[in-house]
Amino acid sequence: MLTQDRIKELFFYDPESGNFFVVKNRKGSAKKIGSILGSKNTLGYVEADIDGKRYALHRLAFLYMNGTFPNGFVDHKNRDKADNSWSNLRVVTHQQNMQNNIAPRKHGSLGCRGVHKYKNKYRAKIVSNSKQIHLGTFETMQEAADAYLVAKQQVHTFYEG
Numbered sequence: 001m002l003t004q005d006r007i008k009e010l011f012f013y014d015p016e017s018g019n020f021f022v023v024k025n026r027k028g029s030a031k032k033i034g035s036i037l038g039s040k041n042t043l044g045y046v047e048a049d050i051d052g053k054r055y056a057l058h059r060l061a062f063l064y065m066n067g068t069f070p071n072g073f074v075d076h077k078n079r080d081k082a083d084n085s086w087s088n089l090r091v092v093t094h095q096q097n098m099q100n101n102i103a104p105r106k107h108g109s110l111g112c113r114g115v116h117k118y119k120n121k122y123r124a125k126i127v128s129n130s131k132q133i134h135l136g137t138f139e140t141m142q143e144a145a146d147a148y149l150v151a152k153q154q155v156h157t158f159y160e161g
Contacts, residue, residue: 002050002060004067010050011037013064018084020048020057020064044081058084062091073097095129114148115141124148128155 007013011020020037022029031037038048038057046057061084062070075092076083110116114135116123122144124135135151138144 002053002055002063004063006051007060007064011064013061015061015065015086018057018061018086018088020060026050040082046082046084058089061086061089110141112141112145112148114152115144124151126151126155 010022010024010026012023013020022031022033022035022037025031025033038046041047047054048057048060049055050060056074058074058076058081059069062068062074065086070091072091073094073096075090075097077088077090080088110122114124114126116125118137122138122141124138124144124147126133126135126148133151133155135144135147138147
């Protein structure tokens, strides 16, 4: 298991930039001393292989700074999955992590989260505490999207929009 001592032996974490820098060459690694560790995965998170295991760098930031991996999810406050600056990271529950999500879901999406086509109109809904709340049916997609955003600020108290 990766420890704080081991990670500090290999890397320096800059809390302001969120970057990890190589400070010691590792066997089998092409990374040179001083280079930035990690690369984006298909979801946009920065990851790296360390001692034969793949790690998300936003979780490694907690190990580096606190000595332990976070107990829970790590949320990027500004929703930029590659911004691992310390001030941008916080430990959250799954529900809180979902509240900070504004991207529309892929399946059947109109491009607005919480808005679905209903007959010739647009229906808005939001989920709070695992319950769907119907916000109304609207003439335009923009009216439905606006209703969703108003409701989001009221029921998703963790959201920083």
